[in-house]
Amino acid sequence: MSYPAWQPWGGQPAPSMLASTADRERAVDVLRAGFAEGRLERGEFEKRVERAYSARTLGELSLLVADLPQGPVPQQPAVPMAFVPLARQRTNDKAVAAAVCGGLVFFTAGLTGIPAVILGHAARGEIRRTGEGGDGLALAGLILGWVALGTWALGLLSLIVLAFALV
Incomplete structure (x- = not known):
């Protein structure tokens, strides 16, 4: 199985937020689980791990694990609750x-x-x-x-x- 070279999954543009070390480790953990379950061959696994450690954005990481169980949970930017709009309840x-x-x-x-x-x-x-x-x-x-x-x-x-x- 060959992974497409940096094509956005589902045709959506990849998020451009920079990835942290913790984000990279989470992606590698998902890859390890996929390899342990037999969903990835050794060569594919190693190629994806290498890409995960060199990824700069969350979009790149999500592409690497999108086809695996426990794939990427979309990361929302940390916004203080004071700036998050409240959902308005419909009035009868x-x-x-x-x-x-x-x-x-x-x-x-x-x-x-x-x-x-x-x-x-x-x-x-x-x-x-x-x-x-x-x-x-x-x-x-x-x-x-x-x-x-x-x-x-x-x-x-x-x-x-x-x-x-x-x-």
Whole structure:
């Protein structure tokens, strides 16, 4: 088996980060394991070990062990966690709608309270099921919706009591 001369594996450009001595030793360990398992002949093994010790970049090392088990684990450059962008969690659309309807109860005399409650409950169920974000928005919509509905119920009850008191 002959190894291609410095062609990027999988057609991808080879990483150009400089290899450390530890990186070279890890590649040689993978080569030794491949030789011990009978995956490499002695001549191929010796040629690859020689290339590993003379390799300058991680890309060159990954080419040498790419076709062996326990092949190269892509090395990520060491970046402080402060500079790594956090993955943003998707916000549930119904939670946003519940919060909007809940916020509008002040401007619609409480009429958007019913959609706020319905959307809030639906959103919280979806959030628990899917792990999406927006639980706080759904809860805010629920609270504002229930407050609006409670205010309407209290107002209607007061009108009924007042009507019977006047009769």
